[in-house]
Amino acid sequence: MNYDVIVVGGGPVGMMVAGELALANVNVCVLERLEAATPYSRALTVHPRTLELLDLRGLKEELLKIGKPLPTGHFAGLEARMNFEVIDSSSNYSLFIAQTETEKILEKRAVQLGVEIRRGIEVLSVSQGANAVKVVASGANGPFTLSTAYVVGADGAGSIVRKQANIPFNGTDETLTAIQGDVVLNNPPESMVTSRFDERGMIMIVPVRDKLHRVVLIDPERTSVPKNEPVTFEELRTGMIRMLGDDYGISDPYWLTRFGNATRQAERYREGRVFLAGDAAHIHFPAGGQGMNVGLQEAMNLGWKLAAEINGWAPAGLLDTYHEERLPVNTALLNNTRVQTLLFGTDFSPTMIHLRNIISDLLQSPEANYRLASQIAAVDIRYNTQGNISEHGLNGFRLAEIKLRSQNGESFSSYELFREGKYVLLHLASDERVEALIDELPHQHIKTVSATLVAPAQGWDDVHTALIRPDGYIEWAITGTEPDCLDRMQQGIALTSKG
Ligand SMILES: Cc1cc2nc3c(=O)[nH]c(=O)nc-3n(C[C@H](O)[C@H](O)[C@H](O)COP(=O)(O)OP(=O)(O)OC[C@H]3O[C@@H](n4cnc5c(N)ncnc54)[C@H](O)[C@@H]3O)c2cc1C
Structure with missing residues (x-):
């Protein structure tokens, strides 16, 4: 086997997923047909949730050096702009930055983590057997064959990987x-x-x-x-x-x-050993600056799960949650871009102008602004995590950045805990039983931290311990009042790994 994973396509999504895999010591290669990165930037915006995800990995600062924060965004070019500042986030703005710059940062990080990037290589076919995938590609010296355990198709709208995996790309053709x-x-x-x-x-x-x-x-x-x-x-x-x-x-x-405005989505994001991410999985009219953003969010969702499988600790079914979690999110994305297209690309009559004015007026209401801004910012996502060990309002939602204080009095950001791409077991109640449990935890994929909140944080006041996924979504949170709190925690920790 040449590699654990071959990522086809070295655009932003391919570089991000490759970096995530390499962070978990996976042997990964990116095959990219372009000799050099394109000088043209399609995307110009990085939205709040993407910034948060980059922040988890320590990359946000790099983008901030180049980009320009913009507190607002547009929906269908309506006169009333969405205000991101109302979002409970340390990244409550959109960052204006050319896609080429974002790509450079992601490529640099992938290289630093040991990803092999092979440019000038076009993938021609992808075929999978029970234990491996065969990739036929062509470069300066002609065609050659590679073998890999998994393939990620991050090869854009015309994805050869998607076609070779026979995954239908359902939707509608361009009408404007x-x-x-x-x-x-x-x-x-x-x-x-x-x-x-x-x-x-x-x-x-x-x-x-x-x-x-x-x-x-x-x-x-x-x-x-x-x-x-x-x-x-x-x-x-x-x-x-x-x-x-x-x-x-x-x-x-x-x-x-x-x-x-062709709008399509892959019927399945996984076919056996082959996965799709980014434009390979969905295309839509570029309204509201979302395409690259959702692609990067997908890369974060897929990276740790695929690494878990390769590194041998993934629980049964984990890999399938990639499709299960992302398909509904992207169905909503396709719907919002269709609506935006309708509002600014199909009808220029006085009635449409009135309709736009009415929606613009409604957007001035804080609640309407909050709902829409949260959706475009992608901070409203709630995954169906294994939180059924205990009901809690935080289960499945993203971790908004919180400030913590360590046992020796140092304060730090919750996001700093995610640099290594591990699960984080965050214990906030100074419970000696939990601290003993933490010390003995056999799982290498979980980083354990005992700390206290520096200041009250929304939803966290009753949290005794929380387990947060490598991509920053709260698997479960548990309160100290649960009678069998420790047993439940152990059960919740066990659910994150095999058998
Ligand atoms: C006009 C326009 C404006 C946009 N504005 C925004 C915006 O403001 N915000 C936003 O978030 N998104 C925006 N987007 C969307 C965004 O650019 C894409 O969603 C994003 O580039 C997708 O990244 P990707 O890595 O999935 O695919 P791509 O960027 O398309 O990268 C795919 C890579 O795969 C390579 N490849 C393809 N086939 C093969 C093969 N057979 N072998 C090897 N390599 C191959 C390609 O050369 C390419 O480098 C815009 C899009 C357009 C068209």
Whole structure:
């Protein structure tokens, strides 16, 4: 066997999942057909939950050095912007950062952790047997064959891995297209985000870096132009003048592209030894800046589970929870992008303008803002974890960062505990019985910590001990008032490993 895991595709999702596997000492290789990373950035935003996940692994600081925090985000380009600041998170903002920069950080980390990255290699076929997967690929010296225990297809929308695994990609074809230009604006608009929707179409302008700006345009007369028809500089410029009466001194087109609203999702995220993640598993209109974000969230969900299986401690069924947990999340994502497309890409009539105004008004209400912002930020997810050892309001939800104090009085962030990608058993009640149990715990995949809360934290006031997954979701929390608290904890710990 050449590798434990071959990751096909070295985009952001492939690099992230490879890094997660290598963190757990898995022998992993990334096969990427491009000789060098693309200079074009599709995504420009990293949303709150993704930032939190990167924070768990100590990567957020790297992104913060380059990106620019933005407290708001848009939904369908509505006038009222979503406010992320109301979210209970130390990352309650969206980070404006080019996808190329995020990819560089993820690739650097993967390399540091020992991932072998082979560029200029195109995967041609993937076939699995009972114990291994055969990958045929082609590089500068022609075709060759590799053998691996598992394959992760992070090879984007046209995924060869998905096709070879015969996984249906159900959904709808493109019915409309929009254009995007990364161009220099010599006299840019004053506000950071310029957005307009009216009977002439939809336009949005945001800065990328220096004078480089991104212009996204939906022209009602041109939504049926196929995605593969090249965009001309003049098409973009006249669109800007038509919508805004100004071309803002446009020059130097860096990247002009057309994109569509094909919306599809893999029927299964796993087929035996083959897994799908990122755009290979789902595509949608890039509304609200979510595609890369959910892909990175998936990579975090899959990485530790696959590593657990390879390292021999995964309980039965753990690998299947990847599909079970992520499919519903992404079904909701596809639905929200369909709704956004409807609201800003299909109908430019006065009635639609009224509808948008009504929704915009509603979004001003704190509760509506909170619900929508939480969804786009992906902090509202609740997984069906093994919390049935005991009912608790935290079970299945993400761990929002909390400040802790160690037994020797040092304060630290709960997120620092996740750098090694292990489960964290967090004991908060100074219960001697638990401390004895912790000392004797045989499981290498669990990091144990006794601490106290520095300040009250939402949902944590009655927590005696909690077990938190490597991807920062609370497996279970237990209160000290449970009569058989210790037995339940032992039962809950046992559920995380084999037999
Ligand atoms: C116009 C536009 C704007 C967007 N804006 C945002 C945004 O603001 N926020 C956001 O979160 N998302 C955004 N997205 C979506 C985001 O860019 C994607 O979701 C993200 O790139 C998916 O990452 P990935 O790693 O799954 O796939 P990709 O980035 O597509 O990477 C797949 C990799 O696999 C390689 N590959 C493919 N086939 C093979 C093969 N056979 N062998 C070897 N290698 C192969 C490719 O070369 C590529 O490098 C946007 C998308 C578009 C189109």
